[in-house]
Amino acid sequence: MLDEIIDLVYPVSCIACGRAGGRGLCGHCLAGLASRCALWVTQSGDDCGGPATCFSGYRAAGEYSGLIREMVLKLKSSAGYYAPPLARLMVASAGNDPGYISCDYVCYVPSTREKIAQRGYNPAKVLARRVARHLGRPIFDGLAKTRMTLEQDRLAGASRWENVAGAFGVTGERVPLGSVVLVDDVMTTGATADACARALLDSGADAVQVLVAARTVLNWCPAP
Numbered sequence: 001m002l003d004e005i006i007d008l009v010y011p012v013s014c015i016a017c018g019r020a021g022g023r024g025l026c027g028h029c030l031a032g033l034a035s036r037c038a039l040w041v042t043q044s045g046d047d048c049g050g051p052a053t054c055f056s057g058y059r060a061a062g063e064y065s066g067l068i069r070e071m072v073l074k075l076k077s078s079a080g081y082y083a084p085p086l087a088r089l090m091v092a093s094a095g096n097d098p099g100y101i102s103c104d105y106v107c108y109v110p111s112t113r114e115k116i117a118q119r120g121y122n123p124a125k126v127l128a129r130r131v132a133r134h135l136g137r138p139i140f141d142g143l144a145k146t147r148m149t150l151e152q153d154r155l156a157g158a159s160r161w162e163n164v165a166g167a168f169g170v171t172g173e174r175v176p177l178g179s180v181v182l183v184d185d186v187m188t189t190g191a192t193a194d195a196c197a198r199a200l201l202d203s204g205a206d207a208v209q210v211l212v213a214a215r216t217v218l219n220w221c222p223a224p
């Protein structure tokens with residue numbers, strides 16, 4: 001209902017076909033994109049010779065290119081109305097995988113206070129909320145950053161793993177986490193997702209599956 005009211009007040013055209021009132025991505029274009037999504041790889045971390053990850057697997061709505069890249073960039077620059085179509089594509093990419101549809105919690109990669117102040121929200125959390133609603137699962141809000149890190153996108157592949165290792169932890173009351181779906185907007189090396197997954201597993205999660213809007217790889221790798 002709220003979405004409909006927002007549409008009337010601030011009509012947003014479809015990013016793909018330009019149809020007015022397309023809410024960022026109209027139903028027709030969403031269906032077309034959903035039929036082509038579901039890029040899925042069992043393990044990551046191999047793109048730059050990184051270590052094997054401790055999450056069980058990941059799924060992405062698509063590669064970080066074209067429309068998905070455009071929507072992610074807009075979502076990250078405070079255009080929150082791209083969260084619903086991206087979340088629907090992400091859930092479509094999860095298919096019938098029980099690791100996703102039967103998870104106990106949906107969690108998200110936490111952001112820093114500075115970043116949240118800049119954007120007004122954490123894009124990963126906005127996506128996670130939508131994903132959780134689609135899956136009918138609760139959100140777990142207890143994952144937090146426990147120390148400062150450098151911006152990952154300014155670092156070479158190997159340094160990204162060192163930068164975020166041990167940088168996340170679970171705060172607050174301990175709950176039996178069971179199987180967790182960890183949501184983020186983009187995954188590159190998988191280092192951040194791995195550090196988050198490790199924190200969740202250390203706090204009693206049985207398994208962590210990663211779900212992202214877009215998957216990309218570094219187009220250059222440091223010398224080993």
Ligand SMILES: [Zn+2]
Binds near residue numbers: 028
């Ligand atoms: Zn459209």
